[in-house]
Amino acid sequence: MLSFEVPEGYRFDFEEYLFNTERHRLTQAKDGWKSFYWLDKKRKLVKASFHVHVDGNVARSPYRATFGGVDFSSNMSQKHLTVFIQSVEKFLMDINIQTFQIIMSPQHHNNSSFSKHFQALVDNGFGNLKSDLTAVIKINSNSFESRISNSARLNLKKSKNLIFSRHDKEQYTEIYDVIKESRKERGYEISMTKSQLIKLAEQIASKTHFFGVYKNDVLVGGAVCFEVSNRVLYAFYVGHLKSFETLNPTGYLYSQVYKFCQENNFELLDLGTSAENGKTKFSLLEFKQSIGAEPSLKLTFSKKKLDD
Structure with missing residues (x-):
């Protein structure tokens, strides 16, 4: 069930990434945030959270951070994740958001979550706007x-x-x-x-x-x-x-x-992206690989509101 707040007595069934936590979001911007949660009412669990910053007719996740996107429980179904994103999008389009942009966390941070997140965005009609290679060292x-x-x-x-x-x-x-x-x-x-x-x-x-x-x-x-x-x-x-x-x-x-x-x-040391002027800087990526890092995708998705 979609909610705009966490009801009293509910607990999170997952860990939010630092950039999506309230304390970090408020360092990106003091206001303009809209938060969404997917609740399991029977167990009083928050199964997913999604925070977007609205500036004019553009919604972004994150606003000024390395990545954002949906944080969710490992046992959240693909169907519920897809419906959650769909519900968030509908709310934003109803308030006349024209562009919705999401930067996902790098693939190697959690391969399973990355795959589920990726497919839920694709199934909701989002397109891959940008792709970067990060480099991570497995500890x-x-x-x-x-x-x-x-x-x-x-x-x-x-x-x-x-x-x-x-x-x-x-x-x-x-x-x-x-x-x-x-x-x-x-x-x-x-x-x-x-x-x-x-x-x-x-x-x-x-x-x-x-x-x-x-x-x-x-x-x-x-x-x-x-x-x-x-x-x-x-x-x-x-x-x-x-x-x-x-x-x-x-x-x-x-x-x-x-x-x-x-x-x-x-479990992971993330060395960040290896890009310059929007393209892969091969010498930097090769240096990171020489010290034991593996390439990992970081994707930016976007969707624009269709004219009625």
């Missing part, structure tokens, strides 16, 4: 070194004198500055200002991790990671200063974040 008991290519293993030896550190709140600005500088050196912009990132990190502090790599006392590289679920750690920003390229700071950084994932029972 297991094997060492990082045993999983990477021979060339990556040789490069990792160059970083033997580097020191890895997990940063606390007072050091967040240092990490941001070194990542911003690393992007500037390579001709790229950074998507968030320092104040935006620090504010986000404070609002979702328990899900945010800042890591740094040092050569002696000099910070030469850093990473900002988010726990997007209890299974997945997402490397949001990663970078190192160009003058320390020969020491392979990024390779070393990933090796240590991999160990962090092992110690904290994560």
